[in-house]
Amino acid sequence: xxxxxxxxxxxxxxxxxxxxxxxxxxxxxxxxxxxxxxxxxxxxxxxxxxxxxxxxxxxxxxxxxxxxxxxxxxxxxxxxxxxxxxxxxxxxxxxxxxxxxxxxxxxxxxxxxxxxxxxxxxxxxxxxxxxxxxxxxxxxxxxxxxxxxxxxxxxxxxxxxxxxxxxxxxxxxxxxxxxxxxxxxxxxxxxxxxxxxxxxxxxxxxxxxxxxxxxxxxxxxxxxxxxxxxxxxxxxxxxxxxxxxxxxxxxxxxxxxxxxxxxxxxxxxx
Amino acid sequence: xxxxxxxxxxxxxxxxxxxxxxxxxxxxxxxxxxxxxxxxxxxxxxxxxxxxxxxxxxxxxxxxxxxxxxxxxxxxxxxxxxxxxxxxxxxxxxxxxxxxxxxxxxxxxxxxxxxxxxxxxxxxxxxxxxxxxxxxxxxxxxxxxxxxxxxxxxxxxxxxxxxxxxxxxxxxxxxxxxxxx
Numbered sequence: 001x002x003x004x005x006x007x008x009x010x011x012x013x014x015x016x017x018x019x020x021x022x023x024x025x026x027x028x029x030x031x032x033x034x035x036x037x038x039x040x041x042x043x044x045x046x047x048x049x050x051x052x053x054x055x056x057x058x059x060x061x062x063x064x065x066x067x068x069x070x071x072x073x074x075x076x077x078x079x080x081x082x083x084x085x086x087x088x089x090x091x092x093x094x095x096x097x098x099x100x101x102x103x104x105x106x107x108x109x110x111x112x113x114x115x116x117x118x119x120x121x122x123x124x125x126x127x128x129x130x131x132x133x134x135x136x137x138x139x140x141x142x143x144x145x146x147x148x149x150x151x152x153x154x155x156x157x158x159x160x161x162x163x164x165x166x167x168x169x170x171x172x173x174x175x176x177x178x179x180x181x182x183x184x185x186x187x188x189x190x191x192x193x194x195x196x197x198x199x200x201x202x203x204x205x206x207x208x209x210x211x212x213x214x215x216x217x218x219x220x221x222x223x224x225x226x227x228x229x230x231x232x233x234x235x236x237x238x239x240x241x242x243x244x245x246x247x248x249x250x251x252x253x254x255x256x257x258x259x260x261x262x263x264x265x266x267x268x269x270x
Numbered sequence: 271x272x273x274x275x276x277x278x279x280x281x282x283x284x285x286x287x288x289x290x291x292x293x294x295x296x297x298x299x300x301x302x303x304x305x306x307x308x309x310x311x312x313x314x315x316x317x318x319x320x321x322x323x324x325x326x327x328x329x330x331x332x333x334x335x336x337x338x339x340x341x342x343x344x345x346x347x348x349x350x351x352x353x354x355x356x357x358x359x360x361x362x363x364x365x366x367x368x369x370x371x372x373x374x375x376x377x378x379x380x381x382x383x384x385x386x387x388x389x390x391x392x393x394x395x396x397x398x399x400x401x402x403x404x405x406x407x408x409x410x411x412x413x414x415x416x417x418x419x420x421x422x423x424x425x426x427x428x429x430x431x432x433x434x435x436x437x438x439x440x441x442x443x444x445x446x447x448x449x450x451x
Contacts (some may be wrong), residue, residue, distance in 0.1 A: 017430040019365040050333040051367040071367035121431035232425035232432040
């Protein structure tokens with residue numbers, strides 16, 4: 001059922017708590033990164049989220065791009081662009097991973113500039129790749145092929161496999177800072193819910209057209225979750241771009257260790 | 271042989287008991303959680319696994335009550351004993367959002383005068399209290415026999431970040447251990 005494909009890339013900023021509110025709305029951040037207005041902006045609290053939350057969404061470099069500002073984290077997420085038909089059968093995937101690589105790389109300097117003075121305590125960058133499988137046995141086989149020999153697991157037909165490794169190392173620019181380099185392998189069961197909104201829905205996201213179409217999927221997934229450590233002090237504004245670049249560049253090494261070739265990420269560096 | 275669930279976690283940096291475990295260092299709420307769109311006619315992907323630490327098991331309804339209680343406290347009239355100051359409200363919302371983000375069960379909420387809010391968990395034996403002030407945060411554990419430990423989770427500059435997140439990332443049981451060790 002296909003090959004490994006990029007599914008999502010994300011940059012996350014963690015503000016210090018107890019000081020000032022994160023100064024940018026999702027709209028501000030979206031504009032700072034893309035240089036244009038979003039297609040959708042929602043500043044009200046969503047029905048299922050108990051806490052303040054603003055979301056701006058649109059397209060950037062052929063990908064869906066969303067900024068979400070919440071009290072404890074700010075997520076900038078690149079995901080597959082709109083599908084030709086809303087009920088397409090496949091698992092959502094970014095068909096050209098070079099676009100994702102370019103979008104993440106080009107966002108870093110924009111983010112660094114936009115969040116100056118925002119008092120951040122932690123930064124993270126995340127890349128998820130996956131491939132749809134028919135059975136857990138097939139998913140386990142793909143996972144086995146990507147596990148470094150040191151961590152080989154004799155998987156067969158087990159379900160819900162998860163293996164997560166952190167191989168932290170000192171930051172190149174600051175030997176006292178230990179950066180987290182996490183790789184997580186899993187075989188995930190998913191439900192894909194497809195909604196259609198009423199034509200006259202006054203607010204984006206207010207779905208009124210009845211029950212969603214549900215399909216069940218099984219996917220082998222590898223997630224690379226790199227971050228600076230949770231610390232008590234503010235990250236120097238001049239370090240934000242450097243830390244994001246260091247953690248971004250490490251994707252290349254992690255993918256090589258998994259024996260996965262992802263176009264654009266072979267020699268990623270910013 | 272029947273299929274069984276497998277969960278393995280390895281942290282190559284472990285060996286020091288003070289080190290965080292791998293789970294505490296990870297940052298995503300869940301795989302696939304970011305793949306959503308508020309636009310018309312697009313796909314939503316929701317995690318659906320037998321694991322219980324993923325999106326979808328978070329006690330949203332209970333946290334909506336927490337958020338509403340905090341709002342009511344802020345909006346109370348000045349002579350109401352439940353009223354809290356705006357700075358206390360803002361920090362309480364941040365702390366509650368962090369607890370929600372870590373999938374920690376929703377606490378009971380009490381005011382303690384206008385300058386603090388108390389979050390409380392009671393398992394029948396232990397009582398755990400998080401006291402949120404204008405810019406500071408304390409945790410305390412007690413049993414019927416008395417106070418078992420207390421700790422401030424704010425750093426000298428009144429920042430609430432690393433210490434707090436390290437304390438709550440293992441969950442309530444981990445926080446209890448952290449306070450009482």
